[in-house]
Amino acid sequence: MTEQEIKKGIKDVCEISSEIATLYADNNALVAKLNSVPQDELQKASDYYASRSGVIVDLRKDVLKYLKDGSKLDLTTLEGFIVKHKTGKENQYRAYKNYYSIFFPIITFYGHNPIREFIDQFIFEIINRLQLKDKVKHIYFDFQGARQQGSDRLWFALFNKNQATQSTGLQIFSDFHHGTIKYGIYRHSDASYIKGPIELSPENFDFEEMLKFFEENKKLIIDDEPIKDKLLTIPLYQNRLYKISHGSFKTKANESIRDVFKENQWIVIHENTKKGQAEAFKNDLTEGDFVYITIGGNELFAIAKVKAGSWGYVPEDITDENGWIYREVEYVKSAINPDPSPLKSLKEFIYPSGNSTFTEITIDKIEEANRNIFEPHFGVEFISKGATKIKEQGEFQKHPNNIILFGPPGTGKTYNSIDKAVEIVTGIKSNHEDSKEIFDKLKKEGQIEFVTFHQNYSYEDFMVGIRPDIEFDQLRFKPYRGIFYEIAKKAKENYLASKEQTALAKSFSQVFNEIIKPIEEKNESVEITMVSGLKYKITDVSDTTIHFTKPSGGTQHTLSIQTLQDVVEGIKEVTSGLSVYYNPLAKLIQEKRKPSGSGQKEKLKNFVLIIDEINRANISKVFGELITLLEEDKRIDAKNELRLTLPNGDKEFGVPPNLYLVGTMNTADKSIALIDIALRRRFEFIGYFPDYSKLEESDGDFLKHINKEIYSRKKSADYLIGHAYFMTVIDTFKVIKNKIIPLLMEYFSGKTEVVEEIFKNSSWVIKYDIEKYDWIIQPAN
Incomplete structure (x- = not known):
């Protein structure tokens, strides 16, 4: 050329x-x-x-x-x-x-x-x-x-x-x-x-x-x-190991399709694959699991680790066929000897020639698979003994436990808090669109929670307190557990189960709903056997109350569901005459909550609570004793672990190491209390400021001019204006009139002459009409 x-x-x-x-x-x-x-x-x-x-x-x-x-x-x-x-x-x-x-x-x-x-x-x-x-x-x-x-x-x-x-x-x-x-x-x-x-x-x-x-x-x-000569040792910990075959695409004619799979780091299966293989591919394969990829019995390709995220459809332009689905993986080691000929005679499912597309290599098969597949063909050995150990704390704490994203308005703090939360939970960075999809799923599952602070937000909303019970005519109160208490409890249960290598116990709600199922579905009462051998009948259940009939036939008696849960979880003891009804039901639930020996062992997960506008509440009052418990060295199993008694009677409340807080703080809002020193030193602060590269050149230059003028008057970056104001709509005129000018009027106490001066020599001519009491806004050219 x-x-x-x-x-x-x-x-x-x-x-x-x-x-x-x-x-x-x-x-x-x-x-x-x-x-x-x-x-x-x-x-x-x-x-x-x-x-x-x-x-x-x-x-x-x-x-x-x-x-x-x-x-x-x-x-x-x-x-x-x-x-x-x-x-x-x-x-x-x-x-x-x-x-x-x-x-x-x-x-x-x-x-x-x-x-x-x-x-x-x-x-x-x-x-x-x-x-x-x-x-x-x-x-x-x-x-x-x-x-x-x-x-x-x-x-x-x-x-x-x-x-x-x-x-x-x-x-x-x-x-x-x-x-x-x-x-x-x-x-x-x-x-x-x-x-x-x-x-x-x-x-x-x-x-x-x-x-x-x-x-x-x-x-x-x-x-x-x-690298061919060094044996790579991979401990499985709580993860599983699978074989995935791309044998449907093994012919030379399909080489370009396999190249696409390799480039995207996909493993694929058809959604109609029988014997439960497609369903297992969709639902059982989880982040951190390992797969070895084989092109049918023709070629061993690579060992890979499953990334976070759900399955998706392979575009039909790639395969010329509907119904192929993929999961994303990360390649760990390519085959050093891709020729599977020595394994041709081995027809068991775990081998390349085995009659399976997707199959698990169970713990009892790992030694055989190492000897015949992984060591000679990949230079890898998997060790199952790691599955009996929990990862050390330092291995999973890749992020600070407490983070605040701070900056002036419109700089993407809340937007980025979603990405940050997903990164903490999944361990990978994605584009925002993908992160939002994962975020919604994790929020639905309770692994991420989101709350916005305001001036009336309190400790009782955040941790524990009492609220009026509106089901009764007379005034009475019921216990309430706030968003932090609930997510800390979930994170703690996961952390302890993964540490002890057990399956996660069923939740109180899950077991309770199983017990009262006959009432909900068949309108049949449920009998509970008391210590005396007598039985009482649960006849109805509302959102907060259990209605029951005594053995003697007395009706219209009630138990509190929240009190029952506190008894089950060891937070409260009932000493009144109702203990004979609470205790047998609580014992029944405790027994049913225990995980079965055959249950899948719990994997360690990270949990995230996003607190938007964290400085809009009286945070010392909201956090209370949590100010101390949030420190990384005061968390459960840390060097200086602390546990405290809460007002609801929980005597062993601690914050687990797998719970992360991500706050956002608008630095321009000076009408409210800023973060106090005690809480400030327990958070790491990450600044967000205007990014003009995200805007069209004309809008970027205009915003840069405004911010330069604001900084020259305020002598602080706290009051700058973020790029997000110009990213939500196309009409710059409306942004200036309805968003920028009102914000500047607030910054400068309603002084129109100061706001006019800020726009001077910019790409827009903006003046205040004292006859119409309105702003005249026109492009400069």
């Missing part, structure tokens, strides 16, 4: 990356692009899909037919097509994050062929000039994306030929994104740049400089051989 051809090719790819960025952000631009696709490309795309069908494919075929017939789309028509096909099939659409991810094939399948040809030639030009032939493998994905869901970037990578994928070692990479080209040496395993990156506009790109950079660093790739 000539230098001129390379320069033109780089310019073309960068221009298309800019166009794709626009199509991502603007659905109207996408519609215009779809309307401009030439008829011959529409026909080729129609021919490609003619013999195919699927949830997304059928939608694309409808749109293609509409365009081929000479009709022009508008956004309303396009959305009508989507609603028609999506209704009732929402789950299959879950992975498609925007309209481009659905309709990109119409634009890219044939319209992007010229840049594909260029990239192919460009890669081989680099390999030849660097004399890397027979030393590296290469891979690239264009704007269709590795997951066939569209992408706003095109990238390629060169990596050592003995590595399983570019993800398992170092890579020379080049990335085209939003109009620029970036290149360097990258390591996927820890997302780090070893050399570079260098990012350039196409006008500033110099191929000779790129080659010089790669030449200086190519030895890193050549020397990046997989």
